[in-house]
Amino acid sequence: MDVEESDGTAVFEEHRPVLLGVAYRMLGRVADAEDVVQDTWLRWASADRAEVRQPRAFLVRAATRLALDRLRSAQSRRETYVGPWLPEPLLTDVRAEAVPDGADRVVLTESVSVAVLVVLESLSPLERAVFVLREAFGFPHEEIAAVLDRSPAAVRQLAARARSHVAERTPRYEVDPVQQRELTQRFLDAATRGDLDGLLEMLAPDARFVGDGGGKVKAPKRTITSADKVGRFMAAIAQQGVADLEFEFAEINGGAALVGSIGGKPSAVMLVDVADGVIQSIYLVANPDKLAHLQAR
Known part of the structure; x- marks a missing residue:
């Protein structure tokens, strides 16, 4: 050269x-x-x-x-x-x-x-x-x-x-990274237990759940809206259970997010928007085509 x-x-x-x-x-x-x-x-x-x-x-x-x-x-x-x-x-x-x-x-x-x-x-x-x-x-x-x-x-x-x-x-609100991470962890814990009351306490009344499975894995084909519907959906998912699913935090798209893996292979990424001490939106990316690049992180 x-x-x-x-x-x-x-x-x-x-x-x-x-x-x-x-x-x-x-x-x-x-x-x-x-x-x-x-x-x-x-x-x-x-x-x-x-x-x-x-x-x-x-x-x-x-x-x-x-x-x-x-x-x-x-x-x-x-x-x-x-x-x-x-x-x-x-x-x-x-x-x-x-x-x-x-x-x-x-x-x-x-x-x-x-x-x-x-x-x-x-x-x-x-x-x-x-x-x-x-x-x-x-x-x-x-x-x-x-x-x-x-x-x-x-x-x-x-x-x-x-x-x-x-x-x-786009909702405009100040993001507290510490609060975002803390609420994300609490939300995961409550969802894992199927604790509907605990989930509802953390969700804004008009909370949204947006899931992207891309037709490759099971995910809602429409956005779920309202705390009650989102909470019940998450509680129902927890009851089904996923063997060997482990979560860890990573900085993704500028904020704290949970990366779910099975056998070391990323299977889902969950990000939450937090404002006024409650969760406003939950984004779940589960389309395997969108997760492959995380394997080598």
């Missing part, structure tokens, strides 16, 4: 975290995001880097356009998805993401949460790209315009529309 090639590799690796962060938030799938980063590397490796004045702009532009292409085809496939669709669980450490100066770490964490990623599914591909680049990573409108081949005015309109859409559909 000559000096120029070595320098090019170092530059790419410096920007890899932000490229992966953009691609994952665009696509909601770890494997697809990694493929986008790999394809971006191929474009970078074949580029005349003497003509590239701003490597970050070149790389983000390439990754975003590649992600847009994948997103457009993915949206048609998701129309036939069995049951609710949830993003692939992502092991996270947002502190490691290389973000532009001024990017808000709190916003960065929120933008990778399951709740926000689910809402992003309802945006158009362009709106989603603008939201991710602007709200999550703090890119200027002018830079986003260059990435998307749109005018700055058009980007501002897309950004305002996307921001309003996400704000209307």
